[in-house]
Amino acid sequence: MKNIVVGLLTLGVVGLMVVTFMGGRAYHGGEHGKVIEDFGDSISTNKTVAVTDKDDRQKENDKLNALRDKAGSAGAFQVSNAYKSKCASCHGVNGSGVQNGKPMMGPKLFGQSSEKIFKNLVEFKAGRKENIVMKGLLMSLSEEDLQLFANEIGEFPARAEAQKK
8 A cells, every 4th residue: 555655646746747847948947947137127227216325424323333233242341251151142231131222032131139130040940930042041050150140130230330430
């Protein structure tokens, strides 16, 4: 029975290949397959598109945005390498949950107390709060490591104030 089913499927595939082959040269990369190259010429002759230059302010804003993207965490306060590697990609370099005016995947951590953050980290690690990414990141960490993260994140407002001065 199995051989009959395989034989019928093989005949079906071969039949589809024959139908495709008989469909013409467009399927084989021949002259009919290259129709699109003439498509651009007909558009440019029918319409004239006016290209406008950006004003100076817009050019400056584009340059500033490019520099912000390139700089990453250059303007943020100092954080540990552990925070950068485990937390910053989702919560931002300063825990704001926003980077370059766009919300990030993780929520805002800035301003939360270290006790609350530690409690949340323990709950994520234990699986009482469901988040596969957080559980995966915290699985190999000890409670001391979690406390260090919580203390560091709890200090973010004070670090931001110190940087302003």
